[in-house]
Amino acid sequence: MSQSEHAERRRRIARELGQARLDAMLVSSLANIRYLTGFTGSAGMLLLEPYATVLITDPRYSFQAIEQTDCAVRIARHSIVAEVARCLAQRGVRRLGFEPAHLSFDQYSQLRDKCTHLLPLPGLVERARMVKTESEIDLIRRASAITSEVFSAILPLIRPGVSELDLAAEIEYRMRKLGADGPAFPPIVASGLNSALPHASPSSKILSFNELVLIDMGAELAGYSSDMTRTAWIGSHPEPQIRQMYSAVLEAQQAAIGAVRAGVTAAAIDRAARQSLKAKGLEKAFLHASGHGLGLEIHEPPRLGRPERTKLKSGMAITVEPGVYFKELGGIRIEDTVIVASEGAVILTTANKDFLTL
Numbered sequence: 001m002s003q004s005e006h007a008e009r010r011r012r013i014a015r016e017l018g019q020a021r022l023d024a025m026l027v028s029s030l031a032n033i034r035y036l037t038g039f040t041g042s043a044g045m046l047l048l049e050p051y052a053t054v055l056i057t058d059p060r061y062s063f064q065a066i067e068q069t070d071c072a073v074r075i076a077r078h079s080i081v082a083e084v085a086r087c088l089a090q091r092g093v094r095r096l097g098f099e100p101a102h103l104s105f106d107q108y109s110q111l112r113d114k115c116t117h118l119l120p121l122p123g124l125v126e127r128a129r130m131v132k133t134e135s136e137i138d139l140i141r142r143a144s145a146i147t148s149e150v151f152s153a154i155l156p157l158i159r160p161g162v163s164e165l166d167l168a169a170e171i172e173y174r175m176r177k178l179g180a181d182g183p184a185f186p187p188i189v190a191s192g193l194n195s196a197l198p199h200a201s202p203s204s205k206i207l208s209f210n211e212l213v214l215i216d217m218g219a220e221l222a223g224y225s226s227d228m229t230r231t232a233w234i235g236s237h238p239e240p241q242i243r244q245m246y247s248a249v250l251e252a253q254q255a256a257i258g259a260v261r262a263g264v265t266a267a268a269i270d271r272a273a274r275q276s277l278k279a280k281g282l283e284k285a286f287l288h289a290s291g292h293g294l295g296l297e298i299h300e301p302p303r304l305g306r307p308e309r310t311k312l313k314s315g316m317a318i319t320v321e322p323g324v325y326f327k328e329l330g331g332i333r334i335e336d337t338v339i340v341a342s343e344g345a346v347i348l349t350t351a352n353k354d355f356l357t358l
Contacts, residue, residue, distance in 0.1 A: 001135060006035075006036060006037050010036050010037075013124065013128065014048060014049070014050045014051075016124065017049075017097060018050055020119065021095065022096065023049065023095045024048060024049040024091075024095075024097070026047055026048075026097070026099070026103070027047075027125060028046075028099050028107075030044070031296045032046075032102075032125040033046045033055070034296060035129055036048070037053070037055060037068070037069040038068045038069055039065055039068050040068060044056060044058075045080055046071070047087055049093075052072065054071060054072045056080055056083050057075065057080065058075065059075055059077070081110050081111070085110050085111060085113070088114045088115060089114050094115055095115065095117040096117070097120075098111070098118055098121065099120075099122070099125070100121075100122050101122060126301050127301065130300070130310075132295060132317050136224060136295065137317065137339055139221050140226060140317050140348060141339075143180065143218070143219045143220060144350075145348075145350075146175055146179065146180050146219040146221065146226070147217060147227075147349055147351075148349050148350045150171055150174045150175055150178065150219070151215065151217065151228065152352070153174055154167065154174065157170060158213060158358050159207065160209050162206070162207050163203075163204050163206050164189040164191055164203050164207070165189075168202040171187045171215075171217050172187065178219075179221070180221050181221060184220035184225035184294075185218060185298045187215070187217040188200060188229075189214075190213070191212065191234070192207075192208065192212065195212045196326060196329070196331045197325075198288055198325060198331065198333070200214075210233075210234065210237075210238075212232070212330040212332065213231070213232055213233075214229065214230075214331055215232075216335065223296050225295065225297065225298045226348065226349065227319045227335060227337050228351060229321055229333045230334065230335075230351055231246065231331075231333060231334065232355075232356040232358050233355065236357055238355075238357060243355060245329075246355045248276070248280040248282055249322055249332045249333065250334055250353060251280075252273045252276035255275070255276040256273040256290055256320045256322060257338060257345050258272070258344075259271075259272040260318070260344060261340065261342065262311075262313055262342045263342075265311055265312070266302040266303065266308040267305065267307065267309060269290055269291065270290040270291075270304050270305050270308070272290075273286070273290040273320075274306075277324065285326060286324055289303050289308075290304040291318050291320045291321050293317060293318050294317055294318070302316070304319075312340045314340055315340065317340075318338055319335055319337055319338070320335065321333055321335030321336075322334065323335075334353060336348070336349045
């Protein structure tokens with residue numbers, strides 16, 4: 001992203017601060033700091049004023065902060081939040097907005113002594129991040145292409161005798177080989193009954209004949225994530241019940257993707273998936289939301305769940321991922337990364353969704 005794009009993002013947030021009669025906002029989420037400045041360090045806070053921006057970080061990032069951003073940079077020799085407090089006093093900031101989900105009580109207490117008013121601004125920057133620019137969508141599209149290519153490449157490796165950990169390591173290696181920064185999250189490789197755990201961690205378990213294997217994976221490129229899940233059967237003759245479950249999940253995903261378009265609520269996408277599974281008697285086996293936003297973080301607003309009233313807008317990047325889970329059989333999930341458009345969904349992850357028997 002260019003510095004001019006980061007500057008425009010800061011101007012949009014600064015306009016909202018003026019409307020709220022705030023002197024400044026303290027941004028403490030590292031993802032939000034990256035979105036507003038391009039800074040990729042692992043420690044820092046951003047003081048955003050209507051006409052100035054100050055990035056406070058530690059000595060490890062002295063050069064990096066100057067190279068990556070066009071902000072004023074202050075280096076905290078001891079505590080970043082203590083340096084923020086000094087900065088607030090020097091700049092006469094009395095009314096400060098902050099991110100309540102990204103500020104500890106101890107940090108809040110230090111700032112409270114310097115400001116007359118501290119106003120929580122939950123989700124302010126995250127809401128701005130929901131609609132992606134063309135350059136952001138391009139990065140997510142390229143990350144999704146890498147994800148799809150890696151899945152296709154590892155199919156011959158999914159066989160009895162290979163461990164879940166081995167497959168996860170192979171996924172990460174191949175993502176980097178194709179130009180990704182790495183995985184957007186630790187890959188999930190869950191075989192047999194482990195697949196009944198929606199977020200199982202890869203284990204030393206060895207893949208065996210006649211069992212499911214669920215693989216949830218996503219590449220990251222220049223900070224932007226992709227996300228895709230496929231489920232396959234190891235063996236040649238899956239039980240009819242397994243085939244029926246897979247067909248039901250695929251139909252539910254198709255129904256949910258078919259409901260995606262600008263103007264509908266996030267909850268409507270979830271409802272389409274649930275109604276499809278309910279018709280097959282599988283609604284109670286669906287244990288999570290139907291999807292989520294993604295971008296600089298793998299999980300971003302909006303959440304595609306029942307209480308979510310956020311309306312989808314063109315340019316949003318979301319996942320659609322219904323699944324069903326039975327502890328005595330395993331789990332099946334099918335997930336794609338899609339872009340919301342006025343006429344429907346643009347699917348970015350393109351790996352085969354047929355019920356593969358390996």
